[in-house]
Amino acid sequence: MKRFTALFLLTCLMVSLPACNLEETSTISKDVSAAERVASPTYPAGIAFDDYESRMANRNSNPVSRTSRDAVNAFSYKTAAPILNTISVNGCYSPLSLYYALALTGTGANGQTQDELLDLLGASDAASLSQDMSNLYRLLYADNKITQLKIANSLWLDNEYRGEPVSFKDSFTQNAASQFYASLFKVDFAQPSAGEAMAEWIAENTNGTLKPAFAADPEQIMSIINTIYFRDEWMDRFKVDQTKPDTFHLADGKDVTCDFMNMAYNSHGFSKGDGYIRSALSLKSGAQMVFVLPDQGVDLMALVSDPDNLKALFEGGKATNGKVIWQIPKFSYDSKFELSDMMKKLGVTAPFEQNADFTGITDHQAFISMISQNTHIAIDENGVTASAFTKIDFAGAAMPVDQAEMILDRPFLYAIYSSPVSVTRVEGQSDPGTPMGNLLFIGICGNPLK
Missing domain, CATH: 2.30.39.10 (Alpha-1-antitrypsin, domain 1)
Known part of the structure; x- marks a missing residue:
């Protein structure tokens, strides 16, 4: 069998929001035994590897400024340094995965909560951040016989907390779908089926290389998940x-x-x-x-x-x-990181407090309880077709x-x-x-x- 993959890099990042007890008006039904897909994005069309004209047109249609690129890379170094210093032997971290998950989260925050997130991301406002992430998504996205760089986002929403209804704002979910290419699911986090469905979605979007397990959590009302799957071939193969x-x-x-x-x-x-x-x-x-x-x-x-x-x-x-x-x-190995403490040490504390302001997402009181990331990386000499x-x-x-x-x-x-x-x-x-x-x-x- 011909092998054409020289490099695998995959990441999963999950941001979880539990809730405090506030009364809301429900907008979706509660009859959910597993995960029900509410909306799916239409991903960009894959450009053939040798279609240089289409690649250039895609670049011209989706400008990413030096300021935006530098902000992402500054965030990358700022967050990577403390994470790398926790590694005892092996470890792989994806700054871009964390950036996308936090950017999506930030578009639904307000007040001090949003200010801290945008400051870490190097963004001036939520609207321009959404547009930059949308352009970068289309610019980076690749799915052809040589290269895959597939970024996926998803929102997992529970419409009930301790028997009280929870609703999510259309402006947030619509922006997530249109600008971040996010899939939307409604789930009951109190049921094991919710964790199973999220794990299945992650495995599907990382080509089966990441298969996490999530326990049921009745205190949770939403999860934001980002995955990145990257595959490419060496320009010059190793014999x-x-x-x-x-x-x-x-x-x-x-x-x-x-x-x-x-x-x-x-x-x-x-x-x-x-x-x-x-x-x-x-x-x-x-x-x-x-x-x-x-x-x-x-x-x-x-x-x-x-x-x-x-x-x-x-x-x-x-x-x-x-x-x-x-x-x-x-080499080939997996990594797991809990990123909440790192975020707090970098000055992002308001989103983790029970009075966090996520009123752009829901009027129900919500805060971030955990941010975690799993990655997989493997390199070998295979993957280049000589011709x-x-x-x-x-x-x-x-x-x-x-x-x-x-x-x-x-x-x-x-x-x-x-x-x-x-x-x-x-x-x-x-x-x-x-x-x-x-x-x-x-x-x-x-x-x-x-």
């Missing part, structure tokens, strides 16, 4: 017969033996900074996977200690070009005068960036070692065998 076992040095001083993929470029971009070296591997969609390798003796966790350091790891350093030798361990694309070398560049060894035989940092959404740079030049798109996933591999 299976070049994969060899070798030693990976763990942070605790122990060694493990795992399979390493091997490749060398005679001319390739890389950057060197204080205590690290960075380079990237291109994916066929124009996305890239960026690897940051600490210098020998440098503590990886010290490098990711704060957002500014983290940004410098991916955007700083001295860029150069030369021979790059790659040795990357194959599909021709390798493009750096034409017209100076001959290599430097060399980098990306021998990832010790704990390292990685990130997945989308294809560029804003390509304007100084003098129109792009640094091959510096990502230009949105940060989709970021993580640490401390043991490829875990």
Whole structure:
């Protein structure tokens, strides 16, 4: 069987709103034994991988400003740094998934609750945030034989709390459906069937790689769920017969033996900074996977200690070009994060208080009880059809005068960036070692065998 998937990245994020006891007028019936789908979005049409004209038209029709892109990436570094510092061995976090879930939540908030959310998101107002997220959605969305980047949102609504009716505002649900491509479901959170239905929806939208379990919770009135499914192919595949076992040095001083993929470029971009070296591997969609390798003796966790350091790891350093030798361990693992405490430490506290203002969603008193995220990541050498694309070398560049060894035989940092959404740079030049798109996933591999 031909395999064409080189990279899987999947994430599920759930924001839950429980309720306090207030009287409301019900607008939907209570007869729900499982989940009843109320509305489904019409997703953007998939653009063929080699349809460059349609891809350019899609980009022109859905402008994403540098300000908006920078806000998403600033949020990514700000939230990733504290999360990465909690990782003991392996961990993968999706900033974009959290951003979408919080953006949708913020459109239904008011007062101080909304101010704190918008401030963290770097957004000026809910209306422009909705439009930016809608444009970014259509720009990032991909579903063809080579690449999949599928973002899905959903609202799960219970119309009853402790025997009293709960109603949700049409302005919120309609905006969620039209701007965030959200599916709408009505459920009874007191029944196990609600959790089962949400888990089934997540599995469906992550190609079966994430299958969480949710307990019944009669205190809950709504859940907002975002999923991201990403699949792409290496621009230049790793040859299976070049994969060899070798030693990976763990942070605790122990060694493990795992399979390493091997490749060398005679001319390739890389950057060197204080205590690290960075380079990237291109994916066929124009996305890239960026690897940051600490210098020998440098503590990886010290490098990711704060957002500014983290940004410098991916955007700083001295860029150069030369021979790059790659040795990357194959790895696959799952991660789970509870993100509420991180949000509070970043100054977002009002949404978690019982007097939170979500009156744009419902007039019933509601607050966020939990924010959690599950992810899965796997990389291997498979996924490139030899005849599909021709390798493009750096034409017209100076001959290599430097060399980098990306021998990832010790704990390292990685990130997945989308294809560029804003390509304007100084003098129109792009640094091959510096990502230009949105940060989709970021993580640490401390043991490829875990």
